[in-house]
Amino acid sequence: MPEKVISVCEEKIYEQLYREHAEKICYYLYYKYGDMEKAQDIVQDSFAKLWINCSKILFGAAKSFLYKIANNASINAIVHQKTVLKYQEIEQKTYTNESPEFQMEEKEFMHRLNMAISGLKEGQREVFLLNRIEKKTYKEIAEMLGISVKAVEKRMHLALVILRKKIKTPNL
Structure with missing residues (x-):
């Protein structure tokens, strides 16, 4: 008998993933980058992307998908912040x-x-x-x-x- 495929699109499964991983991912980002508010925003965005792509993501790959999306978003945010600071530094005349x-x-x-x-x-x-x-x-x-x-x-x-x-x- 074939194994039943667990769908991330099922609300209960999605909620379970959120309960199990949201806080851990948030603290991972906070420890790595030092900004709790940004970490919380990125976790929410990551879970939104998981929901949007739920039909393409297998249950077993959901955790790594979330960490990858969250980490990439954090790196992008840092690169963006550095760029903003660089231009602010140029514009400021002290x-x-x-x-x-x-x-x-x-x-x-x-x-x-x-x-x-x-x-x-x-x-x-x-x-x-x-x-x-x-x-x-x-x-x-x-x-x-x-x-x-x-x-x-x-x-x-x-x-x-x-x-x-x-x-x-x-x-x-």
Whole structure:
């Protein structure tokens, strides 16, 4: 007797997929990119795309479809945001009392810092940004990532060691 094909287009199945995966995908995006509101929006869009394409998606492939759509949407959002920021930076004219040399050194330092942060391993980068940008405590980070406080401390220590080495100014 042939196996019954489970259709994602059935409302109960779709709701089951939502209950099982929406929150997990949302936290995955939040941990990876650091924006909960954007993560929630992308999860909703991903499930909308699943519903639109439900006749083409097998039940067994629905989870990977959702993660793929959500991850791609997040990457596209980040690329878009970087483009917007780049053009805003060009349009903004700032006047400052700082010397051109200082401005150039500061720009070079920020470039080295950003490159160093982006070069960290994902776990180290997550911990560093959650602590230094989001102002989360080690305990809060440990709970969010589902790891021990010691693991957070170790990741942070390694991140700081690497960042110090990579952003060290050449003249010092």
